[in-house]
Amino acid sequence: MDLTTTTLQVSIFIAIVFVHGLGSNPDTTWGPKGSNWISDFLPHDIPAALHKEIRVYFYNYDSYWKRDAVRTRLWWLGRGLLDGICSHIRRTEEALVLGSPDQAFTHVTKHTRGVVFLGTPHRGSSFSTYGSLAAQVLQPLGSNPLLLQEVAYDTPRLQDLHEEFERARGEQLHVVNFFEQRKTRLFKLWFWQWEEFCVREQSAIYSRVENIGLAVDHYGLNKFKSKDNESYKSVVRKLLSLIEPIAAQKQSQLYLVPVNTPGTYTERQKLSTEVADRLRVRHDNAIVPYALAIYGLGGTGKTQLALKYVEDHKDKYSPILWIDAKDKESVLSSYERCAGELQLQISPRQAQSTSLVDSPTVQAVLRWLEVRKKTEDAWLVVIDNADDFSSGIKRVLPRGDHGSIIITSQDSHARKLVGGGCEAVRVDTMERPEAQLLLLLHLQLDPDLATADVKHECDKVAEQLGYLALAIDLAGAYISNDDTDSAQALRRYLQRYTRHKDSLLRSEDFRGLLESEKTVWTVWDTTLEKIEALEAPEDSSSDLPARLLLHFLAQFRGAVVQDELFRLASPRVLDSRDALYDEPVALPSWLSKALAVKMEEWDNYCYERTRDRLIRYSLLQRTGGEWPGVLMHGLVQWRAKKYDEEQPWEKWHLMTVLAACTQLSGETARPQFRRELVAHIPAMEKMYLDELEIEEQKRVFVWHTVSTVYFSEGRWKDAEQLEVQVMETRKTKLGADHPHTLTSMGNLASTYRNQGRWDDAEKLDVQVMETSKTKLGADHPDTLTSMGNLASTYRNQGRWDDAEKLDVQVMETRKTKLGADHPHTLTSMANLAFTWKAQGQSAEAIVLLRHTSDILMGPSQSQYAREMGERPRQPPGNAGNYEKS
Template sequence: MEITSRPRLLWTAGLGLLVARLILQIFMPSRLDSDYARKSKFELVAVDCFNSNLRATGVDIILVHGLGSDPDTTWQKLAKNVSPNHTDPASQGKQYINWVSDFLCEDLPPDVRRHARVFFYNYDSYWKNDAIEERRSRLGHELFEEVTSMEVKTPERSIIFVGHSYGGLVIKEALLKAQHLHSRRLVNILPQTKAIIFLGTPHVGSASTSLSVKAAQVFHAFGLAALPSIVEAITYASVELQDLHRQFEAISGHVRIVNFHEKRETLGFWGLWSDIAVKEQSVTLDRPNAEIIGLYTDHSGLNKFAERDSNYKIIRNKLIELMDAIIASARIAASVYSVPQETDKFYIERRNLSDRLEEKLNKPLNRSDQVAHAVAISGLEGAGKTQLALRYVERHKLHYDPILWIDARSQETIRSSFQRCARDLKLLTETNSAMPNLAALRDDPAVLVVLSWLQSRNQLHDEWLVILDNAGDLSSGIRDVIPSGVRGSIILTSRDIECAEVLPPGSQRLQVGIMEPSDAISLLLRHLNLNATEVSEDIHDLALSICENLQHLALAVHLAGARIRSSCAEDVNPESDNYSNTYLDPRRCLERYLQHQAKHRNELLQDSTATLTSMLRLASTHMHQGQWKEAEDLFVQVIEPFKRVLGADHPGTLNVRNTLASMYMHQGRWKEAEEHLVPAVDARKRLLGLEHPDTLTSMHNLASTYMHQARWKEAEAIFVQVIEPSKRVLGADHPDTLNSMNTLASTYMHQGRWKEAEEHLIPVVDARKRLLGLEHLNTLTSMHNLASTYMHQARWKEAEAIFVQVIEPSKRVLGAEHPDTLASMSNLASTYMRQHRWKEAEELLVQVVEPSKRVLGTEHPDTLNSMNNLVLTFSYQGRWKEAEVLFLQLKEARKRVLDLNPDTPASVGNI
């Protein structure tokens, strides 16, 4: 009986297994079956409603599905009430909504949509039946290769990745691969990636993985060729995922991260299991700028929406926000604003003129397709044409890219302006150095390359604006430099009322007459800090008389106001108690000016050089007395008239620029100083040559501004150019030459190039010792720097020898508690510590710590460093109690500074 029942049992078990396998095959059909094969290709697939052929700058959105997803349906959801045009003929009457193609296409604002391309990335991640052997790293590599191949054609576009669940991990692998292989590719998609939206990505794994692994093992046992390993790789808190997370964090600091997570449980295995598939703690990235947003849906609903519900709107709005920010940032970073001047601070806007200019620049040219818009502004010299154009330009900086300003007074200024524009546009030009200005204007290389570039702009690019200012002789070739292009607008200013004739047919005209009396009075009185609507009648009448004598011409009134302000100030000693009250008697200033106006009326009407010189003299007085604001106001007022009167490259104009830059440097306003030094350096190189002392001074100052902005490479490049000519022109021992060598050494030090720094500092130290003596501040600074380079090369004895020489003179010259003296003492102590001379180190550090607390503060980094070193010296001498007391003080100070940062107790192991 037992013998016959056993085969029956075996037969029953085998039949049960066969039935189970058949059931599993029904619910998990093979992908090799043509009825269930994927229709979508495993590659990047463009979303039809977006223009995938865009080649200009913009944003690419790449959506990456999760593990085991069907690329045909992963972004779709069954809809309840959808119009018939959404019905898929292959879906047996069921109606599906793909939220990307059906909703997002319509919902993106036009200004965002025209810059956008959207792609699905499909890959083979099926693991339940007939799965192929895959690893996450290989999937990431394939994504990297696909995106890189596409972005080679559009390297200026930004990328936003959207990864659902496991797809987020694939994105991280792809970016790690981009970092590893960036030197071998034409483009690097890592810096192009500006944002990632993770939809339920298990950064540290999923607690539900164990069930999926068991299921895969069961499927495999039934012969379904499942792949448990790919599921097992996302086990919660796995070492592999932690390593991936750390590596990704190290390279993605520039990427904006948004993490979405589900708030509802997911039903699985035919309703036999439910849980939060990826919990909030697993989607959370440990970084301060990562956003975490919960959605009221389960895990599978994070990437499927059949209607514009609140969950969809949250994701859509976040995408729009990211795209807006990326497009705006890219536009600002890449835009070219080649306008070398600003609206004068005393400019009185004539609202009716501004409105008319705005209106005319919005009218298309009906009789020409040469450009989109063009306006010719004409009027008397000094009527305010340039300021009107400048005000328009400044108000529309974000509307146009590029904006190019051409000084059209002469062929020379036109050539120079086009050269500047070519540089700003980063266009290479060929120049004939032997006969640079003998070619016809139309054949000038800079003119040709800029005009050609503008003409090539099309509807995929932003609108551009060119201003041709102060066109005097219309027969001098101005027609040859009028740009053309479908995206272009032109403003031309000229005294010639017929200047519109040089523009394309149908161009608009705008006549600028003299100022209204009320505007002229406002301009004049603004120089005296007076509001024209609030002054007494007698002051108003005095101002009116002055303006009438000047024909209400804007520039003449402006210069008259500057002269009145200057002459009032000259009567009072800047150091006297009455100086601050100079402007309290405007009647006296206006009356006296009116008495003498006849004698300089003509020169004012011709851009008076004398007035500008007087203002410049007063500005210099203010500067030497440290009255920075008063000096700046005058310098800013004179610099534009100087350019017009003398020319932008005249030595007088360049001196004003250089002096204004020096004033900004004294105030630590390095960027503003740079903006004046760059054109001064270019002009002096061109006009005076590299070996002229003025050129070398300007270059040194420009390099110094770069240094103070931590732009070490740019500073280094200039100092390298300066040093050898300085030696030849000024001499190897000249203070300016030594300053340049010393500062170049500083740039090397900031880059950790200690040997090169040492090579420049040794001759500086020797020369300064010989010329200035050991107790001169410059000598001590150079010696301290040289000793520091030895320290960073572990040459402790050499460093020690110099610090020993420096400390006593520093105490005498600077004082025992000066920060530089304390720094030298602390560094000498460090050299002793490196040589295990603990007692000597301790003696110095005891002298340093308390003064550092008083002078720098307990929480200053130098104070904390000295305290830490003293703790170490106590510890290495076995003086644990003293080390403990000081360490506790150090620990509290660091907590306050670093706000309980985990790195705070890093020195615990040193005790």
């Protein structure tokens, strides 16, 4: 015995099982030799919409009675059919007869909706008498006459079997009897022929069922040579009349999803594949064997992704329930809808409850799912928008060995709702081709026919919107409403976005016309409310509010806000504030907590605690690498910056950045962070500083602090622009001969030297040196430094004699004032040695360098270095270049 399927291999839903007659050859029962109307014709006559609902099976068994016959009886053949159905046709097909006394097959009757008999002898056949006699004669060859004796006409056994069948048949079982209206030719000799009815009408039909006669003989009931055969058409029409109501009922009652995939839905193949793969991972110890949390930033398309999976796999589950979990009322309403569709009886008096877990409606649905048997359909429940765990959603998640759960949430902890194990898929922004396709769908353009110009403009729109699915969907709706050509409509949107970004992103013009009720302005409000609910009021003394931290981080210019920036800023932020304002701007308590210092180190507890909450809800993303930090989506940043705009956010931001710059310039441990830090420095334009109400004299601190970082990072032009402003301001406010003014002139000269602008550097160096001699004296340390810097400029100009004179003067004065072994003296000695070497006085240069080395390293170490052929280590400072101002 075997149970095989036709080529109509589709998802299991409705099974049609074809069973051949007693003694028939399975290979020739359903058509002339070499053909089979079930596989050749039937799939083409079943509507395409029903293909995924149907699977066709052949049940083949050994009932040959003439020779080498299997010793069996009808009861065992029937038992074999049930065994085949149960072992090969799983899920919906596995449930077929609920009236059978054998508990192993109690599910079979319940799910059998129709039986079509093609010339079946319910009362037996007179042909079996002739066959029985023949079988007895053929017994020496191994025939089985018992089979034929059991189907002899009007035997008590057949009558009992038919009565049992009628008693077991429920009202839902539709029975159709097709019977032959022509005799079958058994023998022909010349003009004489023998014809008989194989199954007479009175045996093939009975009352209270549908009986249909066909103008064919017995063989014509099941062997159809052509689709045009009227008997074939009659049988197919009847099959479809049984199938279509079942399919319609299944779809309408068990697919309880109140939302639909929009016409502009864009397939995200990588994510869809990952969702399907994750839902095949089984967790045996979980409340359901298959569970998945789809999480990510609001507006990325989590609900649509879950819905797409549901629609693609709706033939795999029954029922499919959809629970809106955005708040307690929505959860309860969803369960009430499901209970009604499942026709669960709930007393109105019982349905009143103040909590979800105590709701009789919720409990009725949960019980219905939990007691589903493995022999019944697998079920799927989608818990959508599960962002607020405080509603009690965890306690009303379905349980059961035969179920699956999908949870969509902005909370990355959503997988923890499912006890025992749950898979997770993160949904991020769209890929560029996906975003482009979404816009083309809104424009009703075929992607293969759209012009390169249109696609390019689509890409520009998507890039402006940060590839956020919600924003692109809303933009697509807006653009499609433009009556100009597509390329022009896209360009007009970009132009308006540049000029009226706030208005476009706040717009609710398409609310109610798209699947989402949210806009870019509102999509993250509820998320922040959920985070704030986590911030217990009794713990407010130690907490840093998430909303405030998010809005503060939104002020930073760089893509990533590194933890190192806060570490650097923490010890200097108060100094930075005091340097900017005579009347200090109040530092809010939440910012003091973010930049708290304990035991001379940054205390990052409050910052990290709040930061991690924002990461949990995907409003921030954690980045790793050498300088770990956080980043946020561009539209989240836009929205965050609109919060409480009256507060001095930019002042607090500048204080923090300047504090980090000041600290970094004084540290030597990790100077390589400068490259990351400069990305956060605002453009120091006059309008910007005016808006922050920074007085002109205070701006010197800003320019100097930032120019120092630019200088150290090698951004000479940026440093120059700020140093010029520092110098000019100090000249005006302090005078040209003030020490601070001279320092700023020296700094600017150093910047000129690094740009190779030797003449500009010389002019400033001469002014600084001469003024310092006059105001401070020729032997003042600052004067000597300026002389050393001018000598360095001369060297770079190739003016070796001028450089030598200054180098000698500096060296001799320092020897006298500081001593021969002072680091500054050694620096000047090394500078003179380099000048001599450049003049060709190598012997003198070597002697001086050895002398310097002996002082710095000690005679024995210096001698060892010379013997090993090594060059003596340079003394501190830029000995061969210039002296630091």
